[in-house]
Amino acid sequence: MKIEKLIIKDFRSHKLTKVTFTSGINLIIGQNGSGKSSLLDALLIGLYWPSKPRDLKKDDFLRIGGTATEITVFFEKDGVKYQIHRNITRGLSFVKYHDGSSWRGLESGQKQVRDWMEKLVPYDVFLNAIYIRQGEIDAILESDESREKVVRQVLGLDRYENAYKNLLEVRKEIDARIRAIEDYLKSTENIDELIGDMEKELAETLKVINELSPEIPKLRKELEGVEKRLRDLDALAEEINALQLETRKKEGNVKALEAKLQELEKRIEESRSRLRELEEKVRESNKLKGSAELYLKLVEFRKQYVDEKANGEKLAENYRAQISGIEERLAELSEMKNRLGELEKKREELKKKLAELEESVKAYEEAKTLKTNLDRLRMRLKLEPEEIERLAAEIETAKKRKEEIQRELEEINEKRGELKNRVSERNKAIMELKKAKGKCPVCNRELTEEHRKELMEKYLAEVKDVSKEIKELDSQERKLRRELVKVEGVLKRERELITQRELLEQIKELEEKLKSYDLKKLEKKAEDYENLKGELGKIEGELKSLKDELEKAKALEKKKAVLEKKLKSIEEKLAELEKKLGELGFSDIKELDEKLSELEPTYRRYLELKGAESELEREKKRLKRTEEELEDAREKLQGEFSSLEELRKRLKEKEKLYSPEEHAGIRERFTSLREELAGKRAQLEALEKKREETMENLKKLKEEKEGRKEKIKELENLKKARERVQNLREKVRRYKAMLKEGALAKVGELASEIFEELTEEKYSGVTVKAEENKVKLGVIYNGKEYGLGFLSGGERIALGLAFRLALSLYLAGEISLLILDEPTPYLDDERRRRLVDIMQRYLRKIPQVIVVSHDEELKDAADRVIRVSLENGVSSVREVELSV
Structure with a gap:
């Protein structure tokens, strides 16, 4: 596998980054936090x-201010070029391959x-064999157990360990099935005896069914007649009950109508009496x-007279008071x-005196500034002039x-290097x-x-x-470096010296x-200036107040007229x-009040009688409705009687x-016949169900008898399979141990060569020993x-x-790519140079190595440098x- 190009967008601190990788050693270099x-x-x-390591979370991918995280990887495997594109934010993904002329799709979807x-x-192969992550070296050094875990992961020994464990689980499963079949065969030893008993039970059930079946039709026919x-009797009794209820209902209606007639006649008489009173x-x-x-x-x-006169007199009194105040x-x-004239004259005199003092005040402020600066500089001056010269x-x-000291240290390093070469040679x-x-x-002799x-x-x-000489040199070096620390402590005060000299000047x-x-x-004149300035402020304030008041005179004249x-x-x-x-017709309010007192009883009586006319009309209508209701009740009473x-x-x-006696006897006979028929039917159904269940169980027993023969054959096959699995498990164990031993022997040789280089041949080899889980x-x-x-x-x-x-x-014979993430932590300068x-x-x-580091020295070993920075x-x- 070879990585050719990586394109990322809005991923962490990367806005849009394109990186090309070549064969050889590719170094990605940058400071911590740059995004390498x-x-x-x-x-x-x-x-x-x-799939991802545990410390990578989707929420941390998207760059702040970005829209969507996208990653595209171009790589080559077995001569075929591929590209994988992912949009992490939107959950989109596809893979394509190049057929020599164009890209063609292979798969899509995350x-x-x-x-x-x-x-x-x-x-797992990529993560363990190809990618050496930060922290793996710590795991190698932590303990024999953690080191064994790293070896197992990188060399792929987990596959054989898992196969060994899985074969144990297979063997356990076979053992469980063997035990289950043996238990089954033991529990079904008496199956022939069970079949014979069930056939007898089925014959007895069939005999009882044949005896019971003819009785049910006879009972059903008799029950239908009853x-x-x-x-018929139920219907007749129900009809009689309905007629009785209807009769009692009609009798109640007649009584109610008779009572209603009496009530209506009484209401008509009362209404005619009220009509006579209302007309009066x-x-x-x-x-x-x-x-x-x-x-x-x-x-x-x-009301109008009293309200308006009171309001008018109140307003008139208010207006008179306002006019008096304005005057x-x-x-x-x-x-x-x-x-106003006196104050304006005094203001001009004060302004003239202030102008005469302004130059002295300005000089006083300059002197104050100089003195403040001088006090501040004296506070910052920590050394006396004599101490400055001594420093x-x-x-x-x-x-x-x-x-x-630096010359002496160089001589010590040179001499120590010569001595170490002698130790290495010996x-x-x-x-x-x-x-x-x-x-x-x-000497080439025997x-x-x-x-x-x-x-x-x-x-x-x-x-x-x-070695003793080297230790003495180391002791001299430590002594010189301690002295160098003290000397540099003194030199750090050079900036302090410069600052103190400048302050003194x-x-x-x-x-x-x-x-x-x-x-x-100057201070006395400044005090006089401030006093005069305060007095001027007071006069100007009073002048402004007087002018504002005089401006109000015109407004007051206008308001007085209004x-x-x-x-x-x-x-x-x-x-x-x-x-x-x-x-x-009244000379004053008193005469008006007397007239109102005279008319008030008449008005109250009028109010009492005011609704009589409308009430008279309502009573006439009410009487008419009652008379009509009386006639209707008489007609209904006659109908109810009929x-x-x-x-x-x-x-x-x-x-x-x-x-009633016949009805009760028939009902009792019906109940008796129905219960007898239901009992016979239930007995027959139970017998038929028992027959079906017995036949089904008998069928299952015969099938189980045949299945028992198959289980015997299966038991024999399982015992043979268990033996084969146990043999295979032992072979996997031996092969894993042999593979691990051979791999560690070769790894030990390679580690020895590298470690000798890193320690300048101080050590002549590395030993690697495999034990159980260590x-x-x-x-x-x-x-x-x-x-x-x-x-x-x-x-x-x-x-x-x-x-x-x-x-x-x-x-290396199996992989074509190696990735190292920060391989130089904790290495001193000399060992970093050796790593190059x-x-x-x-x-x-x-064929291809990708290294991520902050160490500039690794550039000497790289064919291509990819520099990452944060801007x-x-x-x-x-x-x-770079040239090789």
């Missing part, structure tokens, strides 16, 4: 969505495309009507004009010492001596055990001496400027009211045809094997990286071609 790892996430999602990709390159007579009231009302109308007219006028205010405004001398001395010679047979690899031991002791002693300059100002004299006009109108209306009172006599005649005729790692140092606890932190990381790369290189050499030497065995919150990609 998002390219690998997009590749994984594009190929296998909705699940269909995922299933197709799973068949082409399984998800039932017919019972229906109507005549009296007509006589009182004129006096009542005069009373209403006078009451209405009195007083106009007199006061006349006196204010004199005060300058210390910094100059520190600069010279730093140069000396360790290599020791390993060759251990493996050598026949001739000595050093190699005896005594000579081997002598040379190894010599080389080991030399390694020990050189500014303070001196401000002190010279302040000498030219008389602060006390009020006088309104007062005249009110007085005219009050005079009109008095005129109307006289026209009605109907009652006819009913009594019919009832008497029907009672002659009916006997993979143990060790290293060879000075010819002896040590565990991981022997290694430093950086060496442990280097070993984990070497082991994981070796796993992928072991599969390893990539050039080993990873080029794989205004959006990832930007730039591709760079």
